[in-house]
Amino acid sequence: MPDPVTIWTYDWVPEGPRGFVRDLRLRWACEEAGIAYDVRSVAFEDRATNHLDRQPFGQVPMLEDGEVRLFESGAALIHLARRSEALMPRDPAGEAEALQWLVAALNSVEMVSVPWWFLTISGEKDNKLTGWMDQRLGQLEAVLAEREWLAAGRFTAADLLMADVLRVGLLRKHGERPASEAYVARVTGRPAFAKAHADQLAHFGAADKHRETETA
Amino acid sequence: MPDPVTIWTYDWVPEGPRGFVRDLRLRWACEEAGIAYDVRSVAFEDRATNHLDRQPFGQVPMLEDGEVRLFESGAALIHLARRSEALMPRDPAGEAEALQWLVAALNSVEMVSVPWWFLTISGEKDNKLTGWMDQRLGQLEAVLAEREWLAAGRFTAADLLMADVLRVGLLRKHGERPASEAYVARVTGRPAFAKAHADQLAHFGAADKHRETETA
Numbered sequence: 001m002p003d004p005v006t007i008w009t010y011d012w013v014p015e016g017p018r019g020f021v022r023d024l025r026l027r028w029a030c031e032e033a034g035i036a037y038d039v040r041s042v043a044f045e046d047r048a049t050n051h052l053d054r055q056p057f058g059q060v061p062m063l064e065d066g067e068v069r070l071f072e073s074g075a076a077l078i079h080l081a082r083r084s085e086a087l088m089p090r091d092p093a094g095e096a097e098a099l100q101w102l103v104a105a106l107n108s109v110e111m112v113s114v115p116w117w118f119l120t121i122s123g124e125k126d127n128k129l130t131g132w133m134d135q136r137l138g139q140l141e142a143v144l145a146e147r148e149w150l151a152a153g154r155f156t157a158a159d160l161l162m163a164d165v166l167r168v169g170l171l172r173k174h175g176e177r178p179a180s181e182a183y184v185a186r187v188t189g190r191p192a193f194a195k196a197h198a199d200q201l202a203h204f205g206a207a208d209k210h211r212e213t214e215t216a
Numbered sequence: 217m218p219d220p221v222t223i224w225t226y227d228w229v230p231e232g233p234r235g236f237v238r239d240l241r242l243r244w245a246c247e248e249a250g251i252a253y254d255v256r257s258v259a260f261e262d263r264a265t266n267h268l269d270r271q272p273f274g275q276v277p278m279l280e281d282g283e284v285r286l287f288e289s290g291a292a293l294i295h296l297a298r299r300s301e302a303l304m305p306r307d308p309a310g311e312a313e314a315l316q317w318l319v320a321a322l323n324s325v326e327m328v329s330v331p332w333w334f335l336t337i338s339g340e341k342d343n344k345l346t347g348w349m350d351q352r353l354g355q356l357e358a359v360l361a362e363r364e365w366l367a368a369g370r371f372t373a374a375d376l377l378m379a380d381v382l383r384v385g386l387l388r389k390h391g392e393r394p395a396s397e398a399y400v401a402r403v404t405g406r407p408a409f410a411k412a413h414a415d416q417l418a419h420f421g422a423a424d425k426h427r428e429t430e431t432a
Contacts, residue, residue, distance in 0.1 A: 056359045057324050057352065068312045075319035078294075079312060096284040096295060103291035106323045108273050115331035115345055122344050128335055136273065143272045 033084035249300035
């Protein structure tokens with residue numbers, strides 16, 4: 001048995017982001033691939049500065065796998081995907097197809113959706129990124145109307161990431177996207193997602209109890 | 217000799233984006249690695265729909281390498297980097313470090329800089345992404361003040377990509393970033409960048425001449 005990998009996240013976050021912190025992507029990948037993992041924490045307080053030696057933007061997650069240390073959930077996901085055929089095909093054409101869709105989630109969809117979301121929750125519901133967001137979601141809808149999975153005719157790490165990008169309530173704010181909605185339901189309906197999601201909620205919930213004890 | 221790879225770009229673009237179209241990232245990588253390549257074109261006119269079978273967002277570049285076909289410049293760059301130690305170290309720790317910084321350029325820097333730029337050229341000079349942009353550039357400046365290259369103590373594909381992300385005139389709009397400016401000058405001072413840049417300008421310039429002939 002190889003040693004377990006270590007996934008680093010915060011020790012606590014407020015209610016809002018629970019279930020969406022990006023350590024979930026790595027928990028989920030490990031669950032899909034049967035890779036053993038531990039979860040460890042850095043403090044949410046002072047997060048902007050307390051782990052800059054390991055994550056220069058003050059974010060989580062980080063991944064440790066033996067001598068390999070990685071930040072950026074997308075990079076850690078590519079690393080895990082190369083360890084297991086459950087996450088990425090081994091043939092060069094299939095691997096490339098999964099890689100292109102994984103990067104598309106990061107750099108063609110999330111590059112629009114995250115700033116769009118940021119402007120929206122900042123009070124700009126009709127912001128100048130809305131047209132761009134609609135265009136991207138429409139292009140993706142056309143793809144997902146034609147196939148069940150993004151790459152290689154099967155579930156891959158690209159679906160894990162794209163579904164995680166899309167599941168933040170983006171779709172219903174942008175009109176009818178039935179193929180995309182069915183896709184997100186299909187991918188997040190996998191048992192490995194349910195396990196990762198429940199474990200993240202339990203992790204942050206346990207910190208609530210600890211906080212209550214400390215202040216009792 | 218392996219067959220040359222094929223880089224696909226547009227046949228023509230207006231003056232503004234010349235020198236910045238993302239086929240440059242792949243030309244530059246091939247030049248660094250000594251990988252033979254051809255450049256082929258799809259029409260700029262009707263670009264939103266004329267190559268959706270190969271690029272679902274209507275963008276360029278695409279890369280062909282034997283049976284492997286990839287869109288997303290970041291994914292194509294990772295593919296090329298794995299072919300050549302000139303672009304990415306072969307040891308697992310060094311490879312992971314290059315990969316994390318390559319993804320950081322796509323998903324922690326460009327995810328802010330591209331939408332920030334879009335809002336700025338849309339007339340919103342003081343937009344709500346400005347604070348986030350400043351924070352990211354400040355975090356990156358702290359990293360680049362300490363080292364010459366992002367990963368593994370040497371030039372890698374991560375520097376190629378990060379310098380390409382930063383060279384769009386971002387830095388001077390956000391105060392003094394001397395380490396970042398020196399870094400961009402260092403990376404884009406490489407002969408492979410100059411060759412790729414000149415070749416892209418020549419490619420689009422040749423299309424100008426062709427258009428003049430056609431309308432003469």
